[in-house]
């Protein structure tokens with residue numbers, strides 16, 4: 001599903017070049033559930049942004065579902081992102097000017113889903129993450145963990161083939177975090193490919209494989225006992 | 228130091244009234260280290276905003292350092308916030324238009340500290356949180372956990388009497404999180420009053436007392452063995 005070879009990502013800040021990824025080789029099978037861990041600043045979000053076709057690598061090969069993404073233009077990458085990939089951002093990235101319901105409905109509008117069906121699915125997804133009582137709130141009228149759950153609902157509402165979640169439980173107490181992980185596991189059990197970035201061990205232990213990133217490269221690729 | 232009685236905080240969203248705090252009674256001694264835990268949406272950040280004089284309660288009494296804060300006007304509250312309270316926000320609240328160094332220096336500029344001293348202290352604080360190599364980066368050129376550490380550096384640079392930290396390790400791996408907690412503990416050991424909101428048990432266990440919030444009230448006030 002995902003084949004990456006010698007992926008490098010550099011950022012330029014003024015005169016300084018920061019190498020966030022220094023040659024990453026990663027192979028992820030279709031239907032796999034993978035966790036990525038590593039210290040703050042080690043390159044996890046940068047790697048997720050490249051996997052999710054949100055950012056192009058500076059060099060290296062990335063083949064997604066048999067297609068070499070370097071051959072795709074921006075429109076084609078956007079089409080892949082909208083249809084095949086659900087992305088839960090570390091910074092949520094919700095639209096502040098509209099309410100939760102509309103934020104979750106948005107991917108279905110882009111996907112051209114009929115109004116009645118998409119409203120039903122948005123409502124169901126918000127209910128699943130425990131926020132039906134906050135549907136009409138705007139993001140700035142919510143707690144940190146509630147915003148995070150809206151971002152999760154929005155990423156999953158399209159039932160995408162590939163789910164990329166960057167620190168999805170960072171603002172959640174462990175009970176709410178476990179409820180969210182149950183949703184992820186159910187979606188994974190239906191055959192989806194899932195990659196979770198986390199710094200919390202109880203989250204990573206849901207995965208059969210944990211990739212440890214250190215300073216822009218993979219330091220360890222740990223196979224845990226199958227959960 | 229902090230005496231709260233029957234604190235209620237209501238938010239109005241359209242027609243709906245949300246009672247984020249439903250009668251909180253809380254007493255915190257000078258020099259105490261307290262953790263606040265509770266489910267997502269239980270009112271932790273709202274309580275911290277009232278304690279930190281960022282938000283006024285809808286009703287109830289709040290006496291801070293012997294002063295009834297309801298008798299203070301906005302300028303007096305701002306003066307208390309700037310001089311006595313260091314606040315680490317759950318959403319960081321950094322200035323995006325300037326670099327890390329200037330973000331950390333800002334409280335010292337408000338405090339009227341001389342240029343040479345404040346630049347020395349800002350540099351030292353950024354070094355303490357492990358970010359001297361990112362001093363000239365703007366917040367959007369940093370990782371999530373790096374932004375969180377800049378927000379921590381900014382809250383502590385004034386060496387305030389009271390430190391309020393809302394989920395300070397939510398985006399940090401446990402090793403970086405422990406490094407941050409060492410900074411908090413050292414500041415606490417010098418006699419500061421400190422309140423940490425967290426959903427991570429390893430953070431709460433640094434405190435001798437854990438207050439459990441549930442649905443806007445205190446469900447439990449747990450004294451743990453002194454660490």
Ligand SMILES: Nc1ncnc2c1ncn2[C@@H]1O[C@H](COP(=O)(O)OP(=O)(O)OP(=O)(O)O)[C@@H](O)[C@H]1O
Pocket residue numbers: 134137140141142143144145146171172173238239240245246247265266267268269270271272273274317
């Ligand atoms: N500006 C607002 N307008 C309306 N409701 C609000 C507002 N801010 C917060 N709320 C509601 O008040 C309740 C408490 O919010 P608060 O941010 O204090 O929770 P929290 O315990 O910090 O949660 P988390 O752990 O998710 O950060 C939440 O249910 C939230 O929806």
Ligand SMILES: Nc1ncnc2c1ncn2[C@@H]1O[C@H](COP(=O)(O)OP(=O)(O)OP(=O)(O)O)[C@@H](O)[C@H]1O
Pocket residue numbers: 011012013018019020038039040041042043044045046047090361364367368369370371372373398399400
């Ligand atoms: N736009 C940018 N410009 C310059 N440097 C950047 C930029 N974005 C990230 N970086 C740097 O690249 C490195 C990797 O960042 P990344 O966000 O991938 O880390 P991370 O592993 O997700 O960290 P965290 O756990 O703190 O979220 C960091 O040191 C960061 O400072």
Ligand SMILES: [Mg+2]
Pocket residue numbers: 044045046090166370371372
């Ligand atoms: Mg990150």
Ligand SMILES: [Mg+2]
Pocket residue numbers: 143144145271272273317393
């Ligand atoms: Mg909060």
